[in-house]
Amino acid sequence: MRATYHDPCNYGRKSKALFGHAFYDEPRRIMDRVFDDWVDMVPNREHQICCGGGGGALVTGYDEERLAYGRKKMERVLATGAELLVVPCHSCHGQFNQMIREMDLKNLRVKYLWEVVADALVL
16 A cells, blocks of 8 residues: 655654754655655655644644644645555644544545554564
8 A cells, every 4th residue: 555654843843943853764764664655745854734733733622723734734645645644743643533534534544653663563
């Protein structure tokens, strides 16, 4: 199945600002080793579009705004043709799963990055 990867704000821009290093290459190395068919979203890395779920937005009550961001990001996900969306962030995972329900996207699954590593270790 085709997969794509989402760059969370916290693992990218915020990590770069706070700690001097963004985690862009590390997950892509994992994706290269785990998937025969994965495609990077555009834009990506420091130019990625926020999924709308970060910073605790899932529980703030700003659902209209959060869902608007989510729809914009989901357009980018769907443009890849992926059936699997890989994310390392718990907030992004929750946001994308809600967007799948909101948009009735039965052919898209979301997995954590650690899950695809675990799946690859099981023969």
